[in-house]
Amino acid sequence: MTPLEPQQPPTVPAPVQAEQIRTNMRRISQRQWWLWSSAVMVTLLLTLGIASFAFPGLLSGNESLYSFRLDLAMRGLVGLVLLFNVYTVYQQLQIHRIQNHLSDQVEALGKMEIRTEEVYKLAVLDPLTGLHNRRSGEQRLAQEISRAQRHGRPLTVLMLDLNGLKNLNDKFGHAAGDELIRHFAGRLSKAIRGSDLAVRLGGDEFLVLLPECKPDEVLHVLGRLKDLNFDYDGQSMAFSFSAGWTNFNPGESPQDLLKRADDALYVNKRAARAQEELRAAKT
Known part of the structure; x- marks a missing residue:
């Protein structure tokens, strides 16, 4: 008792x-x-x-x-x-x-x-990164969809996924993986506008809501995330991420919009993995 x-x-x-x-x-x-x-x-x-x-x-x-x-x-x-x-x-x-x-x-x-x-x-907020958590991100997504549908303005959803986090955890431990996630979250916060919202969905997956963002402007956000280096235990390591994005279609539900962005993410992730395997085979 x-x-x-x-x-x-x-x-x-x-x-x-x-x-x-x-x-x-x-x-x-x-x-x-x-x-x-x-x-x-x-x-x-x-x-x-x-x-x-x-x-x-x-x-x-x-x-x-x-x-x-x-x-x-x-x-x-x-x-x-x-x-x-x-x-x-x-x-x-x-x-x-x-x-x-x-x-x-x-x-x-x-x-x-x-x-x-x-x-x-x-x-x-997400306790590890200080970004918005999944629940608050989904609530904000519903609000942005309602606003985009009401005013006829564009809305872009960007999904991001860190590459090689499992290998880093296996080699250096989960503390190194957490530090990498925090480091990437900090870079992501600096790469977006004040009206945008960065969300950690969980693990190494991130979501970014980009209201009134044209498709080509997503590339500017991704460009600010280039040259990612991570220092841990006296070692400097380069790391990368995969990205996929899509635009809101009027009448679309939040679940369908997230699914399309997630599908675009994994298409790009598989393509990047295939290119890496091809380069490794040539060497």
Whole structure:
């Protein structure tokens, strides 16, 4: 019997937390405004109090009455200052409490952003290469097909397959094969446009979605993938890949489109293998 995992406290949605932060910021501004307003008001009251008690005594010339009134004025003003100081300390404590609460909310938002990014990576990205995984690639393909059909724009699907990965794994181990896949994924990401999407289907197979791409422009992408070299364990090795591509036909399903691209890939792969065997036989 497996132990129960500790339950996590319920999280507040990010929009709600953002609204709470905005509310707290408004409360801090209001309290600071009242604090400054109170300071101005107390200063004016002090000035008026001193003037109201000092000027009549000076005008009357009665020193004893003037001293008595001035003493009362000073006592009242001291009491007013003490009350104002107590009010100021209270407001500062409230502002400090709100700021602490605001800091907690900002920290919670930061943690939520990290969790959201982690969930996104697990759900959308391939953990080995950082490219989109098969599921997200198929979802994007359906969206691009819908867009191409709606606007009558071209869509090209490019399939890629690394050559000789099995031999590399047998000779150097699977760590070398993983490093080769990562290296190729990095080159592929740099070879495509920002509007394109590179997907790792699994193993050594890759898919690239090329919206609004003319057939001859696929060759530009493939040209950027030339001269592939791979360094591992102090050795530099050249490697190659096979490619096949096709264009979307209106009304075609995603499965049919991928199948045609896959068929084109393996036709080219068999042709390249036959050429290599022919060259080997001649030598």
